[in-house]
Amino acid sequence: MRHTKLAGLDVARIGLGCMGMSAYYTGAGTDDQESVRTIHRALDLGVTLLDTADVYGPHTNEELVGRALAGRRDDVVLATKFGLVSYRADGARQQRDSTPANIRLAVEGSLRRLATDRIDLYYQHRVDPDVPIEETVGTLKELVEEGKIRHIGLSEASPQTIRRAHAVHPITAVQTEYSLWTRDVEAEILPVLRELGIGLVPYAPLGRGFLAGAVRSVDQLNGDDFRRTIPRFADANLAANLRIADEVGAVAEELGATSAQVALAWLLAQGDDVVPIPGTKRVDRLEENAGADGLRLSSAQLSRLDALGGPAGERYGEANMTAIDR
Numbered sequence: 001m002r003h004t005k006l007a008g009l010d011v012a013r014i015g016l017g018c019m020g021m022s023a024y025y026t027g028a029g030t031d032d033q034e035s036v037r038t039i040h041r042a043l044d045l046g047v048t049l050l051d052t053a054d055v056y057g058p059h060t061n062e063e064l065v066g067r068a069l070a071g072r073r074d075d076v077v078l079a080t081k082f083g084l085v086s087y088r089a090d091g092a093r094q095q096r097d098s099t100p101a102n103i104r105l106a107v108e109g110s111l112r113r114l115a116t117d118r119i120d121l122y123y124q125h126r127v128d129p130d131v132p133i134e135e136t137v138g139t140l141k142e143l144v145e146e147g148k149i150r151h152i153g154l155s156e157a158s159p160q161t162i163r164r165a166h167a168v169h170p171i172t173a174v175q176t177e178y179s180l181w182t183r184d185v186e187a188e189i190l191p192v193l194r195e196l197g198i199g200l201v202p203y204a205p206l207g208r209g210f211l212a213g214a215v216r217s218v219d220q221l222n223g224d225d226f227r228r229t230i231p232r233f234a235d236a237n238l239a240a241n242l243r244i245a246d247e248v249g250a251v252a253e254e255l256g257a258t259s260a261q262v263a264l265a266w267l268l269a270q271g272d273d274v275v276p277i278p279g280t281k282r283v284d285r286l287e288e289n290a291g292a293d294g295l296r297l298s299s300a301q302l303s304r305l306d307a308l309g310g311p312a313g314e315r316y317g318e319a320n321m322t323a324i325d326r
Helices: 032-045 060-068 100-114 133-145 159-168 189-196 235-255 259-268 283-294 299-306
Strands: 003-006 009-012 049-051 077-082 119-124 149-155 173-177 199-203
Touching: 003 199, 009 077, 032 060, 032 283, 049 199, 060 100, 077 100, 077 149, 100 119, 100 133, 119 133, 119 173, 133 149, 133 159, 149 159, 159 189, 173 189, 189 199, 235 259, 235 299, 259 283, 259 299
Parallel strands: 049 077, 077 119, 119 149, 149 173, 173 199
Antiparallel strands: 003 009
């Protein structure tokens, strides 16, 4: 697999999101053995960037990744996140806790669960409105100096927050949703990242399965599937959005590829500083996604996909929308 750099961090062009192995989606967390096989196969295929977070489970996803990496830790760039789990004994903060004390508790917990002595890329999961970003990044800078983390990342931060954070310590990567049906990042965030030399790590690059053609009706989703809370998957919106999935499928048919591969190839074509992390817990899907690294879209095909326009519905429900772009 080709490699690129997120700032100074060397990674393969396609990473692996591990969240769905433990939480949120239909069938999540039902087969840890298959998830471990998937992680091992990812490493065999040359995938290097693995992404998890303490809130996934909570905690169980980091434990799973830690078990899977036994004896192979040096083969990966290990990324995890903090800030949506409060470790304070008094329970005073239950959401978005980026106080210095909580960060230090969080990193120790993640190191223990991941069975490692360092985290390669440590993201603030969501910006804490009650803690200045300068204070948060100042604490992360101390952790870099102590060798507990190697690189600092942000997730769902606004352009202004990114600039303020980067002024305290270089930010290596920003994670946000980016795909053929979520292109908000292109307006303001991506230009700032390129100005500052920060990499972009798109999560949900397959539109949470939609762009892969996997979801055509909400009836396919379990009652506790997180996607049922997303307006884009509501019945009327989903029906309107099928035009996007159908066009991706049409391009895939022309190329003898899959819809997932086309969606990922489009993202890779957006720049060498873009490293998507499609999530899966299945070996066959992992191999399919990794195959996108060798797929090249023509200028005409890229133009067709660029012209699709935005989807119907927001990418999160109202409560979660308030936590992004802070």
